[in-house]
Amino acid sequence: MFLLPHGTSSGLAHISLPQHGYDTYGGYLPSGADLVNGSMTVVDAQRVCNSMADCMGFTSVAIPGDAPSVTPTQIYLKASNEWVTHESHLSFIKKRPECLDVSLVRYRRSGAGPYCCEGANCPAEHAFAAAELHCSMPASAPYGAPLCTSLRGDPLQNLAVTAKASAQSQWSYAENAGLSVVQDGIIDASTFFHSRCDSGPQWFRLTFQTPMVLYQIALHNRPDFKARLVGARLQVSARNGTTLATIPITSARSMYVWTIRPTVLGASQIELQLPSKDGCLHFVELETFGMSVDEFKSGKSTFGQEPPKSPGGAHTLQDSASRGAPINSPNAAPDASSETRASSASYRGDSLPTSPPPPSLSNEPVRAVLIASDDSVALRMATTTSATTMVLVALQVLWVKMHWINIWQ
Secondary structure (H helix, E strand, O other): OEEEOOEEEOOHHHHOOOOOOEEEEOEEOOOOOEEEEEEEOHHHHHHHHHOOOOOOEEEEEOOOOOHHHHOOEEEEEEOOOOOEEOOOEEEEEEOOOEOOOOEEEEOOOOOOEOEEEEOOOOOOHHHHHHHOOOOEOOOEOOOOOOEHHHEEOOOEEEHHHHOEEEEOOOOOOOOEOOOHHHOOOOOOOOOEEEOOOOOOOEEEEEEEEEEEEEEEEEEEEOOOOHHHHOOOEEEEEOOOOOEEEEEEOOOOOOEEEEEEEEEEEEEEEEEEEEOOOOOOOEEEEEEEEEEEHHHHHHOOOOOEEOOOOOOOOOEEHHHHHHHOOOOOOOOOOOOHHHOOOOOOOOOOOOOOOOOOOOOOOOOOOOHHHHHHHHHHHHHHHHOOOOHHHHHHHHHHHHHHHHHHHHHHO
């Protein structure tokens, strides 16, 4: 099932790709947030971009007149829509509508979690990524978010508030508000952590006093320069250094929500890593929702989620972790008023460059990356959904790849 902006429906008809329009600007999408590049027409680039949920637009070298629409030229597809004015480039920004009647709110109480989906058009958890082909969800949630009506019991605490924060470096200027502001549970877009932009790779780390059970992680990006987070990854580790989960950041969004399936047991550390040597790591808030392993083992937590179409009743967090199954319980509606929203106040960010350099990208087409990326999405969705949906996803991937082949032939 793929979510359309005006509603939902199911069937093979939704394997067809959306036909989004594009706005054209005199400028370029900066280096970073790269998805695919190659020689193609603007029309073909639009078709490829429409087949990728992470694609927000693309940049080409400016050619007078309408030549780019019919003449192949070098195209750079991007997971960002923050364009910079430049006379030698054109940028095409995807006009993907917002998903209607869909919102992500906190479960029951301000400052607690997890974030859950509220509204008539909320997709199934496994269908969030596919829904974004057609419309923009409130946050990037590639692993989905639970329906608010499916949750029961007490909400989960934000474990980041009591964790120890550390970083590889800190920016020495006013933009950096320090470590504490990104773990205090207050979503204020005017204050954020900012690392240095050299001597990388940069990292930010939360260390828990005792091993934890993690259900969901949420990351709030800086309001501008969002593309700088693309390519970063979250790594969850145990006390002995064993990696328990690795989560890539693949698009420039204001908010990311990762609902972890199965639940991670024994997490002692979460590290946000930016691999590049000259990258700037900055963000507004990092939230982690779960409980201590001791609380988990005692069975005292009442938090749970009702599995869809399951006659067996509600599952607790313990059930999910032991069986590796999605945990899903009605009976507990969220408090919509408790949703924390980013501040709309103006803030003191870095200024855009007045004389921007052109994109420094390789001219070698990156076709394998696109195919591999979609395979991973299909595999991830196949592990969390029904046989029928697996077939639909596989058909969609095959259909999309046939169009890529036709484009580059």
